[in-house]
Amino acid sequence: MGEPQVKKHDVFQAIADPSRRRMLKLLADGEMPITTISGHFPMSRTAVSKHLRILSEAGLVKERKVGRENRFRLDPEPLSELQQWYSYFDRFWENKMAALQHLVESAEAAK
Amino acid sequence: MGEPQVKKHDVFQAIADPSRRRMLKLLADGEMPITTISGHFPMSRTAVSKHLRILSEAGLVKERKVGRENRFRLDPEPLSELQQWYSYFDRFWENKMAALQHLVESAEAAK
DNA sequence: TTGATATAAAACCATTTGGTTGTATATAAT
DNA sequence: ATTATATACAACCAAATGGTTTTATATCAA
Structure with missing residues (x-):
């Protein structure tokens, strides 16, 4: 058995923000890099990246490095x-x- | 038709806080005044009152004045x-x- | 009437949140 | 080799959050 995995952000807090809820629905369409996600939101790419970090800490998205891209995909399990x-x-x-x-x-x- | 009812706090934000989630479960046992609720939490009565205000704005609890008491009850609809x-x-x-x-x-x- | 009780309301405070801009670095394209 | 792209990281900021203490007010009990 691994570490007890203390999550900094839980799923309730992660989905409290409407932008993050929209990101999860967007990612339901499939894996995509930050730039693509960012195109759907009226905020900087950095801001989007921070939201994705929070979703990641809650276990709701997984990331994968492909070349210079960082692709995100939904993990609805939590x-x-x-x-x-x-x-x-x-x-x-x-x-x-x-x-x-x-x-x-x-x-x-x-x- | 009435006002569009712009809620300051929505249900997602209301349940983001663990104390508020516990309050909702507690209120599932029935109507009770702030003092009773407050007895279940390690924080001031004022702090509890603020949490209940947020739950109220999200439509998750209803309040009713009975004498000098203010009794709260759960409304799970939202x-x-x-x-x-x-x-x-x-x-x-x-x-x-x-x-x-x-x-x-x-x-x-x-x- | 004199307390005690139940709550509201205001002022204050530290931390978190949700955003920004600027700089740096790795990878891909010409 | 040079330039463009994708991203990360750090520093900063205003507003919101979750708490406190203090003061005031209404109601109930003795």
Whole structure:
């Protein structure tokens, strides 16, 4: 077993920023270098790089050096922590069927 | 139609803080005044009050004056925005069945 | 009425956050 | 070899965050 992996930034804090949420959705389209990502945001490449660092520390993106590029790709796995926390409040929905209904509807809305 | 309701704090930012996440779980047990809530946290009552203000602005808690007390209760509804955002990444799980499996497991874990 | 209780509100503070610009370095293209 | 590209890194900055203490106000209890 490795180190306990103390994350400086957790997933909740990582997705608190709207720019970072947009970056994750953008990266859902596939791996891309910082310059490409940067083209989608009204801020400096350095600022984008800092956001990606935070996402990386939360385990939500992985990086890979290719030539002079640094390519990023999404790793959605840590988002399951979100799902798990959220599920604590499931009992506040009418019943299981309503919860599933809700899930399906939101899945549709996200298409 | 009323005002567009510009929220100063959104649900993502509200749950970014671990103390606020604990407060929401605590309030899942039912309505309670600030003093009671405050008893569960190693910080001043004023600090707790500020956190509750942020949760209130995000629509996650409702307050009600009863005598000299100010009682807070959970309103989980805005959490559905979380669920909706999360669902965008559903396609990264193997398939729908795996997603449901995952949902059920996390629901179990939260019991 | 005199305290005690529950809370709000204001002022203050250190640290973090989200951004900038400027400089340096490695790689690729001509 | 020279130039252009992709990025990292450091220094800086204003505003937001998460906390404190102090002061004030309303309500309940004796």
